[in-house]
Amino acid sequence: MARDDNAVHRRTRWAWQKHNAALISVILFSVILISVLLAAPVNAWERLRDDAPERYTVEAGDTLWDIAARFLHAPWQWPELWRENPQIENPHRIYPGDKLTLRDCQGMPCIQLERGTHVVKLSPVVRTLPHREAIEPLPREAVEAFLRQHRIVDNAEALNTLAYVVAGDDQRLISGAGDRIYVRLTDQTRDESTMVRGEPMGLYRQGEPYVGADGDVLGIELVSVGEAVLMRREGDIAQLEVRRAEFEVRNDDIVLPLELPFADDPFMPRAPRNQVSGSILAVPGGVRFIGRLQVVVVDLGTQDGLQPGHVLRVDQQGERVNDPRTQEVLQLPAEAAGALMIFKPYDHVSYALVVEASRVLAVGDRVRTPR
Template identity: 60%
Template sequence: MKRLSRVRWAGALIVLTLVMLGSASAQAQALSYAGLRADAPERYTVVRGDTLWDISGRFLRHPWQWPEIWQVNPQIRNPHLIYPGDIIYLEDCNGRPCLRMERGQGVVRLSPEVRRVPHREAIAPLPLEVVENFLRRHRVVDDAERLDNLAYVVGGDDQRLVSGAGDAIYVRGDLPSEGRLGIYRLGDRYQDLESGELLGIELISVGRALWLRRDGDISRLEITESNFEVRNGDLILPVEEREWAGQFLPRAPDSAISGHILAVPGGVRFIGRLQVVALDLGRRDGIQAGHVLRVEQQGELVTDPTTNELIQLPGEEAGLVMVFRTFEKVSYALVMQATRTLAVGDRVYHPDRSELLAGAP
C-alpha cells in the first residue's frame, strides 16, 4: 500500500470514481469519502490533551465519519485505543482513503528519559473532565416507582437536621455493605414536550458516603464528601463507576432519528459549546454512547403582516451534540459545536440529512 496524497483525494479521484462506477450506491459511497478535509495532514502525531473528536476534525470535515475510514490494525493490541506518541496517517486502501495508526510503542520521549504511558492515559473520545464532573453530580431514574424502593436519610448524628463531610447519618432501606454510596436529591422531571410522558427523573448529587454498620433496616453511614448540606429525605444509591477512554467512537446513528433538547441540567437557559444537554431520546430509540446528532435551532414566531396569523419560521442548523450517557427514555449529550446559541426545544436529528429524509413516513 502507498501513502495517500491529500491533493489526489481532494479532486480527481472523487470525479473519476463517480464516472467509472456510475451506480447510485457507488456514487453515494464515493461522495462519503469527499468528507476528507482538503488540508488534512498526511501524518499526525497524537499529543497529550488530544481527544478523538479533535483528531477526527483534523482529517475529516465531519468528525463523526471517523469509523468509515478508520482501518483497525489487527496486530496492534487494543487497536481502538490511541495514545500520545501514536501516529495517525492517510493511506490508499484498495482505491479509497483510509486512516491507519503506527503505535508509538506506548512511550512518550521526555529527554533524557523514556516513560511508558499506562492504559489510563489513552486519549479520550471527548473532553472527559467535563463528562466525569457532570456524571458525579447527575443521574436519571427511569421511573417514579423505583424511587419508592430507594434508601433514604432519616436523621443525622446528635439530632442534626443537616449534615456535612465527616458527619454520621442514619439511612433506612436496603444498602450494600461495601462500595461507595452516593447521596442524591430530586431534580427535574423530564417529560415529553408533546405527549407529556414521564421520561425520567433527574437526581442531583449531594455528596458521597461510606457504610459503617446496620441495625435492622437502619444503616449508619459516614459522609466522606458533600456538595450541599445533607438533609432528611435525601436518597442513597451505589455510585456508578465507569471507564470512558476508548468506550465509544464518534459516529452517526445507524438509522434516521429525530428528537429534541429536553432540558439543560443546572438551569442554564442558553447553551454553548461543551455544555451538557438532556435529550428526549434513549435506548428505546436506538441511541447509543458516541452517537452524533445535528441540532436545528427553532425558527422564530412572527406575525404575518397580511393575515395577522402567528407563524413559525423554518429552523436553522446550529451545531452538533455527542451522546455520552444513555438511559431508557432520555440521554445526556455534550455540545461539540455550536454556530448559534442553542436552547431547550431545539430539534436534534441524524447528522446526514439524507438519512433523516429516507426514514420519514
C-alpha cells in the same frame, strides 16, 4: 392450419418480448450498479476536509472528536476511515505519539495507524516506562464532574426502591461532613454488594422531573449533596459517615453507589444506526443559552436505540417572516446549529455534551440522526 401458425407466431413474439424485457432489466441494473460503484469513492473522498493532513501525530490533550474534525467535515463518520489495521487489536484506542496516515484503500479513504514508541536512554539504573493513557473520545473533565453531581432515575416508582436517609446522629435534622447518618435499606438495596464497608456512596436529593411533549415523565433528576461511607449495618438500617457535603444532608435524601463516568473502552463518535428525532429537553443548572462543552438533556434514550458515543445533529427552527406581497406568515426552513455526543443514556432521556455549536443553542431545539 393457419390458426396453428398464428398461435405459434403469438407464442414466439411473446417469448421475444419477455427476453427483451429481461435483457433491458439486466442492462438497467448494470448501469445503476456501475454508477453506484463509480460514485461511492467520490462521495467518500468528499467527506474529507480540503485541509485534511496526510499524516498526523497524536498529541496529549487530543480527543477522538478533535482528531476526527481534522480529517472530516462530519467527525461522527470517523469509524468509516478505520481500515487496514489488522495489527492493532483495538485501533480505536489511540495514544499520544501514535501516527495516523491518510491512505487510499481500493478507492476509499482510510486511516492507517502506526503505534508510537517510547525512547529510553540506557543506563545501569533500572527504568520503568510511564503508563500510557489512551486519548479520550471527548474531554473527560467536562463530564466527570457533571456525572458526580447529576444522575437520573426513570420514575417515582424507581425512586421509591432506593435507600434513603431516615435520621441524623443525635437527632440532627441536617448533617454535614464528619457527621453520621442512618439510612434505611429497601428490598432492592439490602444485597450486601450494593453497600460495601469503606466504599463511598453518593448522597442525592430529588430534583426536577423531565417531562416530555405529551406530558409524560421521562425521568427524574437527582442532584448530589455529598458522599458517605458505610460504618455498620443491622437489618435494614445502615449507619454511614458523611465524608463530603456540598449541601446539608437531610432526611429522605437518596443513597446510591457512585457511577463510573466511562466504561473501560472509550466509545467512538458515530451516528446512530436508526433514524431518531427529539429535542433538547433541559439544561441542568437552569442555564438558558447553550454553547460548546455544555451538558444538556435530550428526550431520547436507550429505548430509542441511543448508546454512548452516538452523535446527534442540532437543528434550530427557522424564523417566521411575512411575505412582502401577500403578507402571509411563512416558516423558514430549519438550520443546522451544532452537534451533541451522547455520554450517559437512560431509558427515555440522555445526558449529552455539546461538541459543536455554530449558533447559540436553546431548550426546544430539535435533535436528530445526522446525515
